[in-house]
Amino acid sequence: MKKTITALAMTAIMAAGAAKAAELEVVHWWTSGGEAAAVAEFAKALDASGHKWVDGAIAGGGGTNAIPAVVSRLLGGDPMGATQFNHGRQTEDLIQEGLFLDLTELSEKEGWRDFVFPGSLLDACTYDGRLYCVPVNIHSWQWIWLSNPAFQKAGLDVPTNWDEFVASAPKLRAAGIAPMAVGAQAWQSTGMITEVLAVAIAGPDTWNKVNIDKDASVAAGPAYTKVFEAAATARELAADISVTDWNLATAAVITGQAAAQIMGDWAQGEFAVAEQVAGKDYSCLPGLGVNPVLSLGGDAFYFPKNKDAETTKAQLELASLMISKEVQVSFNLKKGSLPVRGDVNLSAANDCMKKGLGLLADGKILAGGNIALSRDTIGQIEDLMVQFWNDTSMSAADAQAKYAAIIAQAD
Amino acid sequence: MADSKRPSILSRNISSKIASIPMALTALVIFIGCSTWTVVYSFTGSKLLPKLRWTGLSQYDRLWGTDRWIVSIENLAIYGFCMLLFSMVVGFVMAALLDQRIRFENTFRSIFLYPYALSFVVTGLTWQWMLNPTFGVQKVVRDWGYTAFTFAPLTDSDYAIYGVLMAGLWQGTGLVMVIMLAGLRGIDEDIWKATRVDGIPKWKTYIRIVIPLMRGAIITALVLVATSIIKVFDLIVAQTQGGPGLATEVPAKYVMDMMFRNQNLGQGFAASTMMLAFVIIILIPWTVYEYREKRRG
Numbered sequence: 031m032k033k034t035i036t037a038l039a040m041t042a043i044m045a046a047g048a049a050k051a052a053e054l055e056v057v058h059w060w061t062s063g064g065e066a067a068a069v070a071e072f073a074k075a076l077d078a079s080g081h082k083w084v085d086g087a088i089a090g091g092g093g094t095n096a097i098p099a100v101v102s103r104l105l106g107g108d109p110m111g112a113t114q115f116n117h118g119r120q121t122e123d124l125i126q127e128g129l130f131l132d133l134t135e136l137s138e139k140e141g142w143r144d145f146v147f148p149g150s151l152l153d154a155c156t157y158d159g160r161l162y163c164v165p166v167n168i169h170s171w172q173w174i175w176l177s178n179p180a181f182q183k184a185g186l187d188v189p190t191n192w193d194e195f196v197a198s199a200p201k202l203r204a205a206g207i208a209p210m211a212v213g214a215q216a217w218q219s220t221g222m223i224t225e226v227l228a229v230a231i232a233g234p235d236t237w238n239k240v241n242i243d244k245d246a247s248v249a250a251g252p253a254y255t256k257v258f259e260a261a262a263t264a265r266e267l268a269a270d271i272s273v274t275d276w277n278l279a280t281a282a283v284i285t286g287q288a289a290a291q292i293m294g295d296w297a298q299g300e301f302a303v304a305e306q307v308a309g310k311d312y313s314c315l316p317g318l319g320v321n322p323v324l325s326l327g328g329d330a331f332y333f334p335k336n337k338d339a340e341t342t343k344a345q346l347e348l349a350s351l352m353i354s355k356e357v358q359v360s361f362n363l364k365k366g367s368l369p370v371r372g373d374v375n376l377s378a379a380n381d382c383m384k385k386g387l388g389l390l391a392d393g394k395i396l397a398g399g400n401i402a403l404s405r406d407t408i409g410q411i412e413d414l415m416v417q418f419w420n421d422t423s424m425s426a427a428d429a430q431a432k433y434a435a436i437i438a439q440a441d
Numbered sequence: 442m443a444d445s446k447r448p449s450i451l452s453r454n455i456s457s458k459i460a461s462i463p464m465a466l467t468a469l470v471i472f473i474g475c476s477t478w479t480v481v482y483s484f485t486g487s488k489l490l491p492k493l494r495w496t497g498l499s500q501y502d503r504l505w506g507t508d509r510w511i512v513s514i515e516n517l518a519i520y521g522f523c524m525l526l527f528s529m530v531v532g533f534v535m536a537a538l539l540d541q542r543i544r545f546e547n548t549f550r551s552i553f554l555y556p557y558a559l560s561f562v563v564t565g566l567t568w569q570w571m572l573n574p575t576f577g578v579q580k581v582v583r584d585w586g587y588t589a590f591t592f593a594p595l596t597d598s599d600y601a602i603y604g605v606l607m608a609g610l611w612q613g614t615g616l617v618m619v620i621m622l623a624g625l626r627g628i629d630e631d632i633w634k635a636t637r638v639d640g641i642p643k644w645k646t647y648i649r650i651v652i653p654l655m656r657g658a659i660i661t662a663l664v665l666v667a668t669s670i671i672k673v674f675d676l677i678v679a680q681t682q683g684g685p686g687l688a689t690e691v692p693a694k695y696v697m698d699m700m701f702r703n704q705n706l707g708q709g710f711a712a713s714t715m716m717l718a719f720v721i722i723i724l725i726p727w728t729v730y731e732y733r734e735k736r737r738g
Contacts (some may be wrong), residue, residue: 032664076548094702097701098701101489101490120489120704122488123488123489123490123492123704124489127490214685321534405489406488406703406704406708409698409702409703409705413507413509414508416686417509417686419685419686420685420686420687420688421686421687423597432508
């Protein structure tokens, strides 16, 4: 009941600041420096079209604060102009309630199917054959970032795959370098184990069986046993350094304090800010150098249904702007992510980004956990992984059995 | 009650009855109504939105099969037991000491009550910093020369909940002390005089005479502390975020995370129904007991 009151209060506060027609209030959770600069590209484009962008940023990584606020506003009948969501299954319920604008006609008119690449990005926005969101970027998890100077200091070559990296750990330690840095937040260990180690070690087909088909017997099987053994190894390798945020772990790699971090491609933004050069100061191995495959995560915008015809028109214009060539390039260069269109030219891309683009072009792609699993299942897995990661008495076999149980009841 | 001339129940004290209508409505609609609604929806498979899709007891099955929930209950039990015990005992002892007509009583009272004026978020953050090994208490003591000194409860899964307990006690004990002090001040001076004349030692007077007379104050403090225990949430979020691992998870945080992070309202409702059940299990025998006492007395 406390919740109800909070929701009511929230709705009341929000209602007071409702937007006028032709003004579009856009809710998102991109508040860090680079993210805000990227959002500004959207705002610029919309303002240039004659409408007005009203920024509704709600801080909190992964939308933890924004999503409840958005949901209570939508249910309270006070829709905003547009709202960010990680595309995937987060919004199924809201779509079923008919709260979002159907973008199917716009996308058919502009031929989104022809240029959005890979096409599965649109599938993630589709429910019952209708399109409800605009994907704006692609992020992938399957990267390990290695500090070249750290390996040189230990007298080693920079490893080219996971096994070489594990083998190099004792020498790194002897040289006073922490083999790995992993932040303490739940999503970091979860992503590392279920998205990166699983794809790299068990392979994409096995990963699909577990995450897409939700086959618990595969999750309990020998391929995943190796994944959890690798996870236990990673837990041991990461014990030397204790940080909370992912970017602090990245910073440890940048300074050579730690030799490696397994993290999504957003880590690249940190290397860029520190003026590190890919291939010289740091190396990256997609799929840990074992199975170079990328899963498609990313962000998408939804447009809540609105009674005002003017606003609806403006919403459709914004949707079409977000996916247009110019905005895709300017936005993604700032954000450090890959564009959702196959027909734009990112000449400014660095070594690692090019590796990513190459994998996209070769079709070495997976659906990604956000798209395959419901938020509920992801939350359960996070709880398990955080327990496993922090409690060294929990064995790999225990964790695997519990993981399989979660997959068995995943919806 | 066979008096035929008594005014009807409705017309007696009519103005005070009208005045209590808003509160009565609040109690009925918010407390009873919303709680019932929550219990009903805990039997559904509601995800992001509440929907009447019946799933029977499956939410409860899952709840009691979840490690995190079990750990949360254990943590709440440890925190609750220690909090109740220490805040009542320490609160009473501090009140008894303050009651010795010491100098600067007002100053001490303010100092002890002051933490209660802070929000749990501030308390949590302050104690997180104080218990942080790199710049908190441990560092200060090590800088004094005791380099082997280790004191970092929040980084150790086995002790983290006691780190939270410290912050909770620091904040909550002052309030207990003030209530107890009020109770002590309500004790008739003559009782003290009589015991002095009879030569009964002071500690015995406290335990045998004063504490039983302070029943009202003790129960008030007990209820306030008990409710603060059941609903502990912001302290945890500010101080540890439930970590390290699951070491300081509590039921209220489980409810919030299920509802908003997992977008699984049904599971959150099932957990909050269990919390309600705990409260009722403790409350009902106690109310019945109190009610009987009153009738007898």
